Amino acid sequence: MKVAIKRISSDPLGLLGLCLVTLIVVSALGATIFAPYDPIQLNIMDRLQGPSANHLLGTDQLGRDLFSRVLFGGQVALKVAFLTIGSALIIGVVLGMIAGYGPTWLDNSIMILFDTIRSVPTIMLALAAVAMVGPSITTVIFVIAVSSIPNYGRVVRTQTLTIKSKDFVKAEMLMGASLLRILSIHVLPNILGPILILASMDIPTVIALEAGLSFLGMGVKPPTPSWGSILNDGFSLIRNTPWPIIAGSIPLVLATLGFTFLGESLRDLLDPKLRKFL
């Protein structure tokens, strides 16, 4: 861990990424402490103000403090990213190992399923789902998770196939090891590294998707603050004030940049060979 931090800090972009990510995570987790106002408290008297000492990023059309909304919006972004990537990763690993280890027909069917999911643009899948069950944070998490399962599944399958044909695994099989033992003791630890790097590089995409869907009004429901819904408010007020757009976009851009720089730096650090593939 110490070595990792030292190595990251020797890479200026990685260090910048680490700082940005820390900033975003700390401000989101500590939103209740840092936020000067209640993010959904209306205050019509102070509506549409520019930045001032009282309201660091100004206020929106209902007089809500934008700085506080940005902080709480970070919680939504991180929650969605964590839950989405976590569930996609678990299902992807299981399906990928089944495809890599199972019989050919099962492998082929899983691969066709993966190819099909990948052939529907994520936004389109999300919009179709919203049309069916209505907008909510659960729909967002579900759709993004489903559409990112193939990314993990395919990598896991390839790695499983490689490890399966290694001599030490064959030897273990001859000694009568159970399938579960081979998969959990030998295959899983070997695929975990690349999968975790893939997951870390997926975070900015998921955050941008959540914000995008909330921007379209198809994600988080009002009055819950999300960076996307702040941008949506800003879009409808674009001829009156630029501040909600600026307030919503700063954390979004900082978060995507920070996670990207950090992810690339981690990838180079942990497994330079992957550079070609990711």
Next chain:
Amino acid sequence: MLLYFIKRIFLGILIISVAVTLMFCMIHLVPGDPARIMLGPRATPEMIADISMRMGLDQPLVIQLMKFLGNILKGDLGIDVISSRPVTAIVFGQLPYTLWLIFTAIFGAMLIGIPLGCYSALHRNTLADRVTGVISVACITAPSFVVALYSLLIFAVTLKWFPAIGAGVKGDFFDQATHLVLPAFAIGISWVGYLSRLVRASMLEVLGENHIRTARAYGLTEFTIVYRYALKIAILPTVTVIGVGMGFLISAAVFTEVVFARPGLGKLIIDSITTRNYPVVMGSVLISTGLFVISTTISDLVNASLDPRIRANL
């Protein structure tokens, strides 16, 4: 070669049919009656029964699925609930706007991104290369709707250089072109970064090869070597990336169409969701999926005809 082509096209058709079946299952297995969802909370039982019968929802699921697939083969995606026009006509009426937007964006991105990548590769590890690298990553990560919002805010609302809304008057080429600039910029900017990094990497690889060394030995100018010989090979990964990137392009188009109130597939879907016009939503999703599958198939075929190693892998 021919065998690969047939296999790959068959795979494409298989993927589309699985996608259609899954979508059908999604419509029918999601909790809640499709007729009820369509009519909204104020529907009476009689209205629901009427719509169910008109949509054939009272028949067994398997028969419904067969009918659904059969209709799609005939090019029939159902009827718009509000205007009673066929969905196919509506979707294909909006599709050209989206395609023009996507092609303008990707063409512009290639025009800027590819030379930028060549420049970076030739001036490797100089300050200019590093700056381009960082800016490229920043461009790639910037969400397209944020770029769209800022370009609307700066160039349309504040500076008033470009129009903010719509796609321009039909038939007036100049007007339509000016309406295309900002949306295409919003979609294309991340591709400039992406393409420049991609071309840089593959250019560096190609420049180390033997035939380039031979060209150098013959005393050809650097310009001729890079743009006439190396770029031809270095451009190959771009073909794949654009084919696979079609999905991202369609997604980005949804956002930009909403921000600039431009007609197109994305705007059509969003409007249809708000008016609960759900045959149109499903039709548009299917068409865009079809578009994506076709473009990945084409890019695979192009790649296979350029690189024999790929053919062995299917």
